[in-house]
Amino acid sequence: MLRKVTSYLIAGSLLLFSALAAAASAPSEIKIGTLYASSGPFAAISMPVHLGLKLWVDQENAKGGVMVKPYGKRIPVKLVAYDDQSNTATAATLYNQLITQDKVNLLVADSGSVLTSMAVPIAREHKMLLLDQTGTGGTFFTPDNKYIALMSDPVSTIWPKYIADFLTKEGPKLGIKRIALIYATNDFTGTQANAVRKFIQDSHAPVKIVYDKGVPTKTSNYTVLLNNIKAAKPDAVIQMGYPGNDIAFLRNLHDSGTHFKWLFAIYPGLETEHMEKTVGIDGLKYVYTYTPSSVVQYHAESGMSLPEFHKAWDKAYPNSKVSFGFNAVAGYTTGLVIQNALAATKSLDQLDLRDAVFGLSGKLKTIDGTFALDKNGAQIGEITPLGQLVPDGKGSLKFTVVYPSDVATGKPVYPAPAK
């Protein structure tokens, strides 16, 4: 009897000490370190992502913090964010600072492949998991690097698959035989261009690429390039660049009177509001683009629905100079992945966090679609359907999803009417 009581007392004490030890070692805050670009060529894609993540942080802190499973309680989140001004050298220094000086618990990359690229080796060197928000460069995700996971965009090596599939499967039926490809030479669009080229060539469809040129990312005038593309007589043109490239391309196209029967560009889909203000409705009519999660209403099992998120965004950032679009959703999605990973992780050790993030693959459904990672951390879910911007009859534009057929909401308009 005495032995039983003693055993219970010892077991109870051990449990009490463990609980006290765990509570005593629980951090007072979860530090999330990230960068953003408030100026420079990448500000347009960075600020919406940053504000989307910040919105998630503010919402979690309003509830008392984020639930962290190892400590069994909510812990406030501190967002440690620095401005890299779209400068890669500055970004590299700041990523190092976040890890070595600020000693953040979670490291989140700035938006876009260019500003993510220098974070990849730094995170790996410090054995820190890099939560890559929208950097889709194919070279980031390799079997020998465990310390990266892509949050929101599909990896560039598969993202343009629907473009290639449309052109090779539906294109010949529409009379598309000649394709022109022009792209900005950087990790993001360069990788996509390589991917779409390979998909088209491997398909053995009766289409060929008659113009294939890379241009510097800083290219701000496409008038001569458009004339050269026109000289190649393409039936379809694929333009891949960052917002500045797409704006210049579409404006120059509209102003020069040149007309293409089929034209794809990335940012009319990802930042539609911004493109409407800079290019104009007329310049975007009948353009094919990625149909973003800010338009398609995925059923979200974690976090807010799209209308709820848009409302929360408008409330948090009234009169904002930062447009709401896909990138805002991407930043919020990063927050949801962190939330769900912290709710499942065994500890704040980086490899345990990695296991928790990878454990969400195929299961986490947000307003960005289904989160799915391959074994190297590349996002293979959340693939955006191919859509076309068409006039809605009220002076504005609407998305028609044209491919794949199981999610299509209408037929493609081909050839696009001349403006």
Add this chain to the structure above:
Amino acid sequence: MLEYSILAGLLFGLYFCLVGLGLNLIFGVMRIVNLAHGDFVMLGALGACGLFGAYAINPIAAAVACLILFIIIGFPLYYLLVPRLLKSADPEMLSIILFFGLSQVIESLTTIVAGPTERSIPGNALGEHPVTILHQTFPSAWVVSAVASGVAVLLVFIYLYHTRIGRLTRAVMVHRDEALATGIDVGRVSGLAFGIGLGLAAVAGCFAPFMLGGITPASGVELTIQSFTVIIVGSLGSPLGTVLGGLIYGVSLMLMQTYFSSWAGLLPYLLLIAILLVRPSGLLGRKVRHA
């Protein structure tokens, strides 16, 4: 493709004449390096975008307004910054640092006020239909910008060579101390030249949304580099050199875009290296500068 590239290059180059003209005028008169030049171009661009967006003011009217406004701003700015700079031991070097700082301040303040995203003006603000030149079709905005640039260059020539104040400006450009010794109010002449330089930059900015696509507060740095390429290729301190430098830059850029598109971004630096190796004084440079 070749004919189109050359014609497009000439039109584009005329625009870059205007971009570089103000910088060359300031350097020619004061021997100071205005590293914030591109930021004044950017301010002109954002001003034109703002006036068009808010009041539907035509960019040409905005250019005239910006010219007057920036001349007025340039005068006190000159007296604030330049006289002390000119008294220092190495004004050229110090001006690089000073105006670099000014460039950063302008960019930061503009980002705070206007935000980081691109601004633009619809192309039809300068004409609804493309223009055909020698069987090649160009956006009407390009032709209008080129004509405006030509007018601006002509006005600068008239100012320098057919007005009394222009004669005095040329005297200061040749030798500042001698001009002072002959009783010329060097400060007033320089202040006016500084203001005109900034005004020309702002006018170039009003056409930038049409020539360069979207403008952001960060666009200034690239514009400064391009302006320097134009004036160094032509000749520092020579307005005619700026015209030549602009045309060479424009044609080279368009040819690079056609035949070596991936390398087009290197063009300003390649031209700078080439001219500094082959003819450091510029294509129209001489051992002694004459206005």
